[in-house]
Every structure is written in C-alpha cells, then in structure tokens.
Amino acid sequence: MATSPSPFLDPGTHSAPNSLGILQLKRDHLIPTVLSPSTNSDYAEGKVENTRFGSYPHSTLLNQPWGTQILASVVDTGSRGAKSKKRKREVDEEGQRTLTHETDETSGDLVKAATASSGFAHLIPPSPETWTLCLPHRTQVVYTPDYSYILQRLKVRPGDHIIEAGAGSGSFTHAAVRAVFSGYLEEATTTNGVEHPGGEHGDVAAKKRKKRHGQVYSFEFHEKRANQLQNEIGEHGLDRLVTITNRDVYQDGFCIPSDSEMEPAPDADAIFLDLPAPWLALKHLTRSPPSSAALKSVASVSDPSTPAAIDSTSTPQLYIPLKPFRSPLNPKSAIRICTFSPCIEQVTKTVSALRSLGWLEIDMVEILSKRLEVRRERIGLQEEGLRGANPSAATVKEAVQRLRDVEDRAKIFHGLQKEKQEKIMRRAEAKKRGEKVVQSKEDKTGADGDGKKRVEGLPPSKHDRLEQVKKDLATRELFKEGRLIHRTEPELKTHTSYLVFAVLPREWSRDDEEKAKLNAMGWRVAIFELYAHKQKSIPFSENISSGKKELE
C-alpha cells in the first residue's frame, strides 16, 4: 500500500481495495470508508455501509469507475446480531476454534448482493474538499473558503515546505499536502539511481539531492489527536508527505531533528498557525536569534492576556540558550505566514508580535463566504393545493378575476338559496293543502337538472378547482415554470476566524549587499556576451549570474 499513490492525489480509474473512497448521498452528506474486499464481517455480503438511503456492500463499491452511481443492495441487517452473538459465545468457549472457523468463512465466497428496488449513492474519490465535509471532527475545522484563500495568499506551490501548527482535525493538512505535492520522496531518489548510472552518477545524484519535494510539517499539542491524525494520514497514503509531531510549539519551537545534514527540517517556506496564542510561537520562527528588545516587546504583548498566563511565565525561561540556534525557515525564500484566530484580541497581539519581529506586508482579512440556493418560485392561482408554491394571485388581473368569480358564485348561491327557500315554502304550503310525494319527487329532479344547468355557467367551486389543478399537474412542466431566484442558503457562517498574513523577507546583510554589487559589475561583462546570443537571452544570462554566485 505504501507504494501505491494516495487516492487524494492520483485516484486511478477505479476504486481499489484498501484505499479510501467516499460515498456521496447528498451534497453535504458523505460517508468516507476504506474499501475492503474482506469477508471478515458480520454480514453475508462482506463489509457493508448502511445509510438512510440504503445499504451498500463493499463488494458493490469495489473496482467501480470513480463517479459511478451505485444502486443500493438488499442486505439482511436483522440476522447479523444473532450471528455475532453466536461467534462471541464460541470465543468464550475456545478461542482457537473460532479463529479457524472465521478463516473458513473468509475463504468462502461472499454472498452476491441483490440490488434493492430503490436507493442509490455516488462513489467518488476523496479530495480535501470532500474530506473536509465528512472528516471526524476533533476540533473546529478550517473550511474550504478559508483554506483555499489561505493557500492562495501563502503562495504555496508544489515543492514548498509548509509548517502547520495546530493540526486539529486535519482538514488544512490535506489541503496543504495537495498544494505542496510534487512527487514522492523515496520514489524520486530510487529512480534517480537507476536512471543515471555510470561516470556522472555521483555528480548527478548530488545535484538531484538538492531537489526539494513538497512536504507538510504538522504539529499538534494534543497527543491523542496527533495519533489519530497520524493514522488517518497513513490510511490516506500521505504519510510520506506529512510529518506529524506531537509537541508544544510555544515551548519547543518548530525544528525537527533531521535525518540528513543535507536537508535541515522543516526548512519551511510557508507557515500556518491555528493556535490559541500564535504570538507565543512567533519567537521560534525567526531567521536569527531574536534580539532581547524584540522579545521583550513580544512578551509585553502577551502579558495582559489572562488566558495565556501560564505561557507568559514560561517565556523568560525559554531564552536560556540550551542548544545552538537553528532556524526552521528556508533561508533562501521569503517566508509567508498566516495565523488563524477567531478573536480580535488575538489578532492585535499577533500583529504587534509580528511587527516587533520584523515581519512585513502585514494584512488582516476576514473571509465572508456564502452558498446560494437556486430555485423556482411559483406564484399563482393555478398553484392552489400544490406543495412548494404560493397559491395567491400572481397578477392584479388574476386577483380581480378571482374576486369576480367569488362575487358571481355568491350571487348565484344567494339566488339558489332564495329559490330553495321558496321551494320549501311552496312544499310546505302544498303539504298544508294535502298534495302528495309524487310531485315533490318531480320537483326535486327538476330542481336538480336546473341546478346542473346553472352550475355550467358558474365559476368552479374550490373543490372543482383543486381537481382541475391536479389534472393539469400531469401535463405541466414544473421544472421550467415560475421565476428563477437565488438567495443565501439558510445555514450561514457569518464568522470563522480572522486571518493575519505577513511576509518575512530573506535576510540581507552588508556582505550580501557587497556581493550583489559585485555581481552587478559582472553584468556589464555579461551584457556583451548577451548580445552575441540574442535569441536565448533569458536562460543564458541567468546562467551567468548563477555561475558567478557559485564562483564566489
């Protein structure tokens, strides 16, 4: 499994055993599951995902092209309990025999799942976005609108090294891996060895070793969470790209014992701090040991804070230099940082600390994102009795018509009432006179026929209208009726966190300046040669400058 690429980065064409797949039931209802062909399960069909929208045995999910619509299967969820109970009892009696029993079962074929009459889901490969929607929450999650903007602003590119402190639930970790990913480390070194044999081998290899591969250095204070994340990362095939360290970064900083001298870790280009007190971690993110003045001002920042009282007492002790200073930052690039804090007080402290420590381009931003729902709003009298529509009059004309109808009906109704009244009166009088039922029957039928005739000219009754609406519904095309509208979805995140961005430029000393000046002198020479090689001006000239650097 270690050799196959992560399903996050290169999922392949089909779902594969023992790798993560996601079952999408609704837009925000996704179920992550490691697909398993094993029969070692309570179900006859092997491992099964049971959902509100049906059961999906893994045998129906495996080796399917990604994105396939999967139909639910008929799974007997009832008999499972009995079976497991039985097994348990066997374990109690004699552990050995149950084991053999179970292996017997695994060698046996899985029951082929029968397709259910309804229910389906879609099988999709994992991505940081889908994972963010379905990961097991341990802490507040950094959602897509935030992390996409953070990674954009941090200018994280393939091959970069990024520090993430406060890994939390790991949503940012996954997004960061995707952003820095530029290949797997081991693979690259082995292929290099094979590819470049012979005399220049050593030379090439030395050159190749300098090639940086993207790497995420993740720090988590909470040991259990760190372990959990480590498991997840391993399960997702990302363990070669993410280094998780369980550590208190306020105290111990970000340096990692590196396995080789060639690659001092983390050698970071970008930093993301999702910590309660980022200003306490900043003193470890410098290029050279910070001056005491800067430290004091950073410390004074954290002083008035009540929650960080313990931390601030520990601050002074830190500066007994125990070991030689090593910077966790890449000396050759401008370091981009982002801190993620929900409260404005945290922001002001962070920003002051950043200023004291010489960070530039400080910018604080808040991301307001929303999702819009799109639907058709149907209004009109023809919607009477239908769901999801407003049955009031759509236009003034319709309203007037309805009023007229009501009036007409009322008129006729009153007319009928009157007639009826008169009829009753007449009948009563007739009774008085002693006439018999025969006439009344005639009268009745006559009246009925009369009534029907009248009704034809009459605007329809409510009952009739509802009937008519139902009849019309069969031929109506609701999907294109009504007015198309959009509005913010009911669930709205109005605040996630404040994002503080800053940049720490490369260190620039007097010596560097002198060197650069010398180089510039070299330019005068270079320019003449440049004209000789007009076409290839860019690569050629750069060759010279870098060549000069090496000479010096």
Added chain:
Amino acid sequence: MHSHIRPHTHVVLRLPSGILKVLEIKPNTNINIGKFGTFPANLLLGRPYYLTFEILDKEDGRSKTELRVVPAAELHAEALGSDHVTPAESREETVEGGVEFDIVRDDGEVIMRSNRLTLDDPSRQTLSMEEIEELKKAGTTSGKEIIEKIMASHLAIDEKTSFSLAKYTLRKSRKYLKRFTVLPLDIGMLTEFITEREAYKIMELREESLGLISSWANIHCGSASRVLTARDGVSQIGGGRWLVVDDTGGLVVAALAEKMGILYPNKDEDQPSGEVSPVSEATLSNGPKQQDATLNGGEKARAAETSQGLPQNGLDIEMADADVPASAPQEAQSSDPTSDPANSQSANDPPSTSPSKEPANSKTPSLPRKPPRPHIPQSAFPTNTLTIIHTNSQPNLSLLKYFSFDPGAPTPSHPLYHHLKSVSWLQLLHPSEDPSYIEPEPLSEEVLASLKSSKRGNYYRKRRRWERTSRVVDETRRGGFDGLVVASVMDPATILKALVPLVRGAGRVVVYNPNAEPLVELCDFYSKERRTAYISRQTAHLGKGTGLGIKSENGGNGEDDVEDADDFPVNPTLLLAPTLQTARARHWQVLPGRTHPMMTSRGGAEGYLFTATRVLPAEGKVEARGHGRGKKRKVAVGPDTAVSV
C-alpha cells in the same frame, strides 16, 4: 522561485502613494518612478523581494544614486511606537533598540487628547505651497526633512489627537518619502495590479475566487500521476489533466499553472537554467517509462532511449521521433493485453504501472555514451497538463508574458511549452473543418531531397504543426480529463454541454462568472426537477425506441431531439451536487486601539462560482429512497430524496 530578483523578470514596485508599478528588470538600464526618483536597475538585481528601499541620490550628497534598505523596525516604527501606551515603556524601547527614527517624533508623552480643540482651518499650516516646492527642489534627505519641516510648521500639531497625528504623518509621508517596495509579480500581485486598472479584462476575478477555483477543481501537481487508460484501451483517464476555458487573458491559466508547478521557468535557484524544472522532468520520466512497461521489441529500445536522455533543455531542434511520447503510449496501451475488463486490475497493480519499476535492461545499452537528448515536441506531455479551449484561432494568453511565456513564440525551456495544450472550438467539435487538422501530403524521400531547403523547411513545419494539432485534438476529444475550469463570457450551458462529457467520472467542474445570473440559470439546468423530468422523458423515449440513448460514458445530450434541446440544454444527469457559492475577503486595519474593517473597498462584481462533480449515471431505471412525501414510488431523483441538489 522568488528568492531574489533576477534579470529580465517582471517585478512590482509599490510606491509610497500605494500605486503599483509593473516593470521588467533589464540590466544596465535606469528605472524611473516619477516624482520619487530614478535609479539603476542593477541596484535591484540579486536583492531579495519584499524589501523597501529608499533612494539616496546626488541631491543627498552622494556621487551616484544608491539604495538604502529600510529596516523593518523603521517601517513599523509608527505602529510600534504607539503600541506601548505607557510612556516609560516606549522610552525604554528606543533606548534598548538604539535606533532613532526621524519620522516619528519622540514626544515622550502620549496622552489621549480629545478633538475638542481641532479647528478646521487650512491656514494652520504656515508653510506655503511655494515654500514646500522650494524645499523639494533643495533636495533634502529622502523627503523626511520636508515632512519634519511641514510638521514643525503646523501651528497646532500638539493639539492633534495621537490618532489624527498618525494619520497626518502617514499622509505626508505618502507624498514625500522617496521609498518603494519591490514585490514579486505572482498571481496575487498581478490580480491586484490589473484589478486596479482594468478589472473587466480579467472578468473581475479576485484572489478569493482564484483560490476557490483551484481548490474546487482539485488542481494540483499531477507530474507523478500514472498514465492510465479507460476500458476502451485508448482514452486516457486522469493523469493530472485539466480543461480550461479562459477569457481572462490567461490569468486563470496562470493561476492553475502555478498550482501545478508549471508556471515559473525554473524553480530551483541553484540549478542552471538550461535544465527543465524538476517537476516537468518527473513528468517526462513518467511518460516514457510507462511505455517501457508495455512496449515490446524494437519499440522498446527506442522508448528506453527516450527515457534515458531525460534532462531536457529542449533547445535542439531535432525532430526524428517527434510523436513518440504522445502517440506511442496510446498505441502501446491499445495493444496491451491487460486492457480488457480486467483493466482495473492493471491500473491498480503497482508492478505494471508504478514508475519505480524500471526495467533493468533499459539502462545497459546507454551505459558507455550519453545518448542524444531527444526533442520533445510542444504540448506533448501526457500528465500534468492544461488544455485550453479557445474561441479564436489562437488563445488569448497575453498575461502569461509576465511569467516569461510568450504564447506566440514559446521557448522550449519554459514548462508551459510542454504542458500547455490548446484546441479551438472548431477543432474540438468539427476537427475535419480545420485546415491544420488535415494531414499535409507526405512526400517521399526523393521528392524531399529534390526540394529547395526553404521549401523543405516549410514542409517539415507544416507536418509538425499537423502532428501537434492532431495529437492534441485527438487526445482532447477522447476526454477523461480530471476537471474543467470555465471563466468565460460565453453562455456557460453551451460550454458545459460540449465539455462535461470529456470530464472523467468524479472529475470536478467549476464555472466562474462575475455575475450570479448566468450561473443561476446554469444551476436551474441541472436542478433536481429538471433531472427527474429528463430521466422520465428518456425512459419514455426508450420505450418508444427512439433517440435519446443513455450513454453512461459519454452522455447523451439529447442532441438529436430538437424539442428536448430547449428544455434540456445540457444533460442534467451528468453532474452531481451543483452548488453556487461566493466568497469575499474583508480587509481590516490593525493598529493598537484602532482596529476596524477598512472604511472603503472596491465594489463591482461579486464573483460567483458554480461547482459540481461529474458522475456516471447508472443505466436503466433508478429510484431514490428517503423521506419522500408519503408517495412511495417516484421516478429517479425526486425532490427531497437522496442525492439531492
């Protein structure tokens, strides 16, 4: 990449007024930044980015113009100075730091003043316009003196509250300081720069939207991806290939390319520029090796040779095996015995596909001598590519010039040369009508030999163009792309109708538009209700045995049914979970005691994003399950049922 300022790269200068200026750093020239001064470009070469420089010129008594790096502490002096509200502390700070800053007056006591005394009277500034002009002419040290004088001659400077004093100082320094900051021209800066001037040219894209686009489209570096084929054995599936429709002059392409590691010419600063960036090299090694696993006989030897001479500078113009890397894998895989129903096996089987398994025999023949570096033709890489679909005969990618890539005359050393492919709509939909897709008549060796050299050159050029076009067009038409990104002024439905079928299952579709309305309409075309109606109509048609066949792989668009084309401009069953969203960054001012959102910002288009996932609908009748409205039987996806929206 942006470790230091290199010659012939574009940089951004931010002037004290906040204005951005984009220019190319040409060695041995002078850079003029208007009233702030002029300085030689060489003074910037080799220096790091993000530094703020102050121009010290002859007027300041120097023999020649020099640049002084303004330290961060000086830049933050104002904010830091007022940071420490208690006067004692602030004094201590200056003593300890040992730095004195001439802009900030050390007034010792900062007490909260009220604006009770503030008079709205311009006459309080005693210096007249002429006097200030004279001061400027006299050329005092980088404007600081002017500012000091102006401040000193303000009658009521002491009456100002500390906040208004800070504002006043800031305003004056913006006007008179001879400083500028050098910033790298990356996607963020370029977006900001264009937004200020001609936002319409980039469809008012903001950085927030760019971030969302690349996240939702799952853009990442695909150079290590495997080359995998679909069940038909020909079309490629995935491999880090994305389709783009870009009407932003190349900004979207650039933003995606940055995320894929193919935007900047050479990343490793210690590497001589002749070598291709590590990323593209990895890709390159991937393609040919793929062939190794499947090719046989003499083909194998040739392919092995290809995989040997890996590092490319692409400068040689040899064209012998021009189409090897692109077409060979396809040939190979179509004859691959494992590419039948059991293809899923071969795809997931590490030994046959993993690049780490390099056949040992391939290295032996090349041991003694270095084989010639084969020429890799333009747009020939199998993985980590962007395919741009364009409306005119050439794509408009003018903004790529800021990243040293000229689409008209691309340099082979730029990674985009191999990773960017372009196809016009005509070529995509009706390739036979495009002249460059029609094969030029091949000439025999004898005829060629008898031709004039210029004519022969012409012949080869035409052949090459045809080879490239047909290769790219065929690959594109076979589909299997990892995603589709659209930022176009065209009607999105017409684009999606043509391109969604080319996206692989579970690939992402992202459409950006500055306005909500076109996307709202698009969402409606993929609505649950419409999908339900589409499916029921489809089954009805099937019952009658006419048109509208269900093709799960390439999707029937109902093209043959005119009546349906109006109701169903796109096949609504091909996309899952269409979502419309927007994001906006709100910028804040963070100063001690004065933290609040910015008072003003840019209006204009909000910028919306339509995202969805391409799916392969199951064949036959599908019924949803869930909390239907009491009605048990419902055809396919009814409202409120599973897999909604």
